[in-house]
Amino acid sequence: MTRFGILGFGLHAVRRLMPGFARAHNCQVSALSRRDMAKARASAAEYKIPLAFDSASDLCRSPEVDAVLVTTPNACHLQDVLLAIDAGKPVLCEKPMGMNAAECRQMVEAGGKAGVLLGVAQVFRFEDSTARLRARVANGEIGRPIFARSEFSYPGRNHARAWLTSAALSGGGPVADVGVHCIDALKYILDDEVVRVSARGFSDQDSREVEAAAVLSLEFSHGTLGMVAVSTRAEYRTPLEIVGETGVLRADDGLNVERPISLQLRRGGNVVESELVSNQYAYARQVDMFADAVEGKAQFPVSGEAGWQNQEILDAAYHSMKSGRTEDVIQVAASKSR
Amino acid sequence: MTRFGILGFGLHAVRRLMPGFARAHNCQVSALSRRDMAKARASAAEYKIPLAFDSASDLCRSPEVDAVLVTTPNACHLQDVLLAIDAGKPVLCEKPMGMNAAECRQMVEAGGKAGVLLGVAQVFRFEDSTARLRARVANGEIGRPIFARSEFSYPGRNHARAWLTSAALSGGGPVADVGVHCIDALKYILDDEVVRVSARGFSDQDSREVEAAAVLSLEFSHGTLGMVAVSTRAEYRTPLEIVGETGVLRADDGLNVERPISLQLRRGGNVVESELVSNQYAYARQVDMFADAVEGKAQFPVSGEAGWQNQEILDAAYHSMKSGRTEDVIQVAASKSR
Known part of the structure; x- marks a missing residue:
């Protein structure tokens, strides 16, 4: 059971990610971060998420977090992904992966160097x-x-x-x-x-x-x-x-x-x-498949390189x-x- | 009743124009031309068209022709339209009007100078x-x-x-x-x-x-x-x-x-x-409206300038x-x- 920390718990997390996690089999959400601590605690209470952070870096370093899901505004993806990689945490980054291809390259190279799994949340692949x-x-x-x-x-x-x-x-x-x-x-x-x-x-x-x-x-x-x-x-x-x-x-x-x-x-x-057909399980599959990849059971279908290519x-x-x-x-x- | 001469009586004339004329109220086909005289006579007999020509210029000069419909291959439009204008005959040219905008300009200028009506057969306007x-x-x-x-x-x-x-x-x-x-x-x-x-x-x-x-x-x-x-x-x-x-x-x-x-x-x-809705009357309306324009009862909706603009x-x-x-x-x- 992979425990995800969600970085940047905003509207997308509420509307799409949490319903996805609710249907997932192989993972759960153990932490979230928001810029404002009071709001982070309120969201954590509302969605029954154990840990609340106002620091991306603290979330990434938490021993209760096995994988990081980056869903901050696009301009923050680079620093957030690098934080997760620095902490040695597998990281799934929302699309678009960055602000430009140079940022994506940086993420891919950092992940490769550190040997940390990096994936991009192109949910429609699921x-x-x-x-x-x-x-x-x-x-x-x-x-x-x-x-x-x-x-x-x-x-x-x-x-x-x-x-x-x-x-x-x-x-x-x-x-x-x-x-x-x-x-x-x-x-x-x-x-x-x-x-x-x-x-x-x-x-x-x-x-x-x-x-x-x-x-x-x-x-x-x-x-x-x-x-x-x-x-x-x-x-x-x-x-x-x-x-x-x-x-x-x-x-x-x-x-x-x-x-x-x-x-x-x-x-x-x-x-x-x-x-x-129905796409109702797309968000659940996305996180389950990332969890499978974290646990070494499968390859995640959208690599950092694939996200970079889209960029x-x-x-x-x-x-x-x-x-x-x-x-x-x-x-x-x-x-x-x- | 405007009498049309069809220049270049090929597949388009057979499949689209003749069924259109069959439904038209204000015009009929009095002549056709094909490059081969035997084929021209055969088509005229088959479609009960009085006059057959193997010369565009003869068709344009025929007193039995009030208006010319040019449906030759695109490369022939310029010379065919100019022949009709030279003969003082209103001319409706198939789309695309020419091979390039310079040709269209020549047609529009010739028509304007001669005071001859020039229209383009953008049938979907009808x-x-x-x-x-x-x-x-x-x-x-x-x-x-x-x-x-x-x-x-x-x-x-x-x-x-x-x-x-x-x-x-x-x-x-x-x-x-x-x-x-x-x-x-x-x-x-x-x-x-x-x-x-x-x-x-x-x-x-x-x-x-x-x-x-x-x-x-x-x-x-x-x-x-x-x-x-x-x-x-x-x-x-x-x-x-x-x-x-x-x-x-x-x-x-x-x-x-x-x-x-x-x-x-x-x-x-x-x-x-x-x-x-149904477009079954489009070809009929197109020739009826051109005939109306020939008879001074209305303006034809697709001027030479409009065809030139498309080009x-x-x-x-x-x-x-x-x-x-x-x-x-x-x-x-x-x-x-x-």
Whole structure:
């Protein structure tokens, strides 16, 4: 039974991580940290978590913590991950892994040097929807994939996670926040790597320093063309669609973790088959699989290198938004961790 | 009753134009031309068209022809349109209008100088689906449009229109052939202009000199981000989707002219309303409206300038595919013809 300490116990921990831990088999939460000690104690009491800290470093050094889950604002990931590594604690870092690829490299190199397990919480790798789409594409059900589309929008005006619109804390808007999910999901489903990206976005008054919406064109190494659209200016929606030479696989709300998803196989414009799947166990599986890796029973599917590779794509996308160019994506050696 | 002469009576005329004329009220076909006189006579006999020509210029000069419909391969549009203008005949040119914007400019200037009506056959301007989507977006049903997507694929390997894969005859692959429909449809639905475009595509052995598939990112002047995907490597599909701040309008086969289309209004991931529309009269309306314009009863909705503007977008897209840059779209004065 792996005991996790959650660094930065905020809205994400409350809404997603704790329900995940409640369903997990192989791990539990033994500690949390918040910047304010009174709030840390209140959260610990509310969620029946034994230890409360206002210091990331104290949490990392606690003998009651076997693994650290970093869910602080993106700008804090680097220092928090390094603290955990310094303390010799396996560390699972929320996405996006850092503020830029250089930070991710630092984390990966520190973890490698210390021999400490480092993983990235790309939760959609643990979903039934992405797993089934991946299997069905690999099965040849739609022939060669021509287009792959993933969109993620949510209403982000005056969002409770206020740091999301501060470029200094978030590193970017919806491209970094949810675009990384879309990109990772398409990579996983196609079992392919992104080699080039171009991106266009817009900001408005409420998006402050970051983009309010963006579209990304992705080129995969095997030729599939990807489209990603993300925004904090529309209702919650997560459509996924893979268009192949002989058919189409589609899920209207393919990445959602709350309600059942209908995966449709379409041919000639008609739904010829549909399958209901649910992603309700994704967060539980993510921490159970990390716990398995901590205990040496399995490999965690999203290595630090894989998180770093995703960050290279984000960096290229933001670079493209500024340069107006299609940007090559740097390929991180050994990033494939499937 | 306007009498049309069809220049280049090929597969498109047989499959789309003649069924359109059969439903038209205000016009008929009095002449056709094909390169081969025997074939021209055979087609004329088969479709009960009085006059057959093997010379575009003879057709244009015929006193039995009131208006010319140019549906030759794209590389012939310039000379054919100029022949019609020289003969003083109103001319409706198939899309894409030409091989490049310079050709379109020549056509528009010649038409203007001669005082001859010039229109472009962007048939989707005459569809119920695009008209309803435009009206509903204008109505504010989905709030401000954030994303607009249009896709058009069809199986194009060994297509009967063999000239489509010859760059010298077509000017381009599916971007020129059907991408121009997607672009024009989104412009029409959003009532907006494209100011920047970036495009990525790929070719394969069967696509010969042109692209087999491409994705385009469009930036509209009012901030909406557009996504267009076109290919000759998937089944026939024409999805249309407009994602607004408060809802989504979607049609799975939004541009098809053959079967009924369900326009869905979606909120919170659910279909809250749907409407059945049909585009079966689009080709008939297109020629009836051109005939009305010939007879001075109305303005034709797609001017030469509007076709030229679309070609500027195609040119920028092809330029972008080569340059790897997002390209600004040259704005043609007075192209708005709605």
